[in-house]
Amino acid sequence: MPIRVAVLDDYQQVAGEFADWAGRLPDARVEFFPEHIADEDALAAALAEAEVVVAMRERTAFPRRLFERLPALRLLVTTGMVNAAVDLEAAAEAGVTVCGTRSHPSGTTELTWALILGLVRGTAAEDGRVRSGGWQQTLAPDLDGQVLGIAGLGRLGSKVAAVGSAFGMDVAAWSPNLTAERAAEHGARLVGKEELFATAKVVTLHLVLSERTRGVVGDPELSVMRPDAYLVNTSRFGLLDEEALRRALASDRPAGVGLDVFPQEPLPAGHWLRTAPRTLLTPHMGYVTERTYRIFFGDVVEDIAAFLAGDPVRVI
Missing domain, CATH: 3.40.50.720 (NAD(P)-binding Rossmann-like Domain)
Structure with missing residues (x-):
């Protein structure tokens, strides 16, 4: 049998x-x-x-x-x-x-940067304009010299940090147990959580989801982000407070959010994130x-x- x-x-x-x-x-x-x-x-x-x-x-x-x-x-x-x-x-x-x-691990690192660059350069919107007969409208900021904030400097976060350094970014990192020595090993400087969110042009999440980190990014973190900053999550959606994210996207900050992870997967057809403003969404394909x-x-x-x-x- x-x-x-x-x-x-x-x-x-x-x-x-x-x-x-x-x-x-x-x-x-x-x-x-x-x-x-x-x-x-x-x-x-x-x-x-x-x-x-x-x-x-x-x-x-x-x-x-x-x-x-x-x-x-x-x-x-x-x-x-x-x-x-x-x-x-x-x-x-x-x-x-x-x-x-x-x-x-490389796939998720690569997709993280695809989302960062897609947000910063307005790739999806400009593609749509070209296809509909239009032409360029986005005026993109430079990443060189800007702060890249990494929450979680482990196996994936450290790879993201290396790319940020190659782009000439000032890499800052935070996690609950991160030390200055560990951060320096990966070309980053250790900062506090509030400073990370308040100063970074791009914040990318690479923490392991646990009871300690669930909802670690909520109203306090999102409210201090620069209006021209971007947030990317290719780790687990549970790191974000969903309602706090919804409120932030309904206001004026951050400038854009890139997500490869969602509160429910596959994401239901009528879920609010499918029509959320200033978002770039991919269907949990970092490792694919x-x-x-x-x-x-x-x-x-x-x-x-x-x-x-x-x-x-x-x-x-």
Whole structure:
């Protein structure tokens, strides 16, 4: 009897191309789901016979009640080694092994700068003008010599800092545990949280979402931002206070907000952010690159093969 494997949220319908599923898992019946299944009843029905489920990052939540509805499930593989959408305690109680994969950080760094430059240079608006028969209207500020404020100078934030330095920006950084020595190692200077938001031309968020950092950017931070400043979030939307952001965008600051993460994903058709002024939105695609997918799905197949052989790897 072939083992049933379900691969969720294969939006680009390419998961089958990035790993040797048939060669490494000859006895598996693999089903790829290109559409997100938001309804829990529909999800439970779709996965009822699956012994192995592959989750793409945090696109699909696995709370306790879902594990209770999937008695056949033996292995859950998540891309990446951290997935806040999976209840690990419930998985363990249900006898489900959870494994992860390696990842590649450059994609999110590159998208962060795509959003920064897109906002500063008015790329989307100018593209629309050219296509509608118009011509240039944006007068863009220079980034050279401006302050780049980075909230979270870890693996991703440090890469963003290096690009900012290459552009000639004055890189300032803040996070709850950041030291001056650590900041200096990445060409940045340590500042306080208020100073970061009050002085930066661009603020970009790269903090890990936790109870400590949830809503860390709210009315106090947004209200002190320069009217000509930009805010970018490619980390997790929960770092932002949603209602505070809504109020800020309804007023006169910041000048623009770039988001690759949202309070609900996929973002509902009628959500207020879809029509919010001064925003540049991308559909959580920071990590969606060819190299990342090759690592993700290559490791996924390896995880499944190892589990079936009785020697699971990368167990979370």
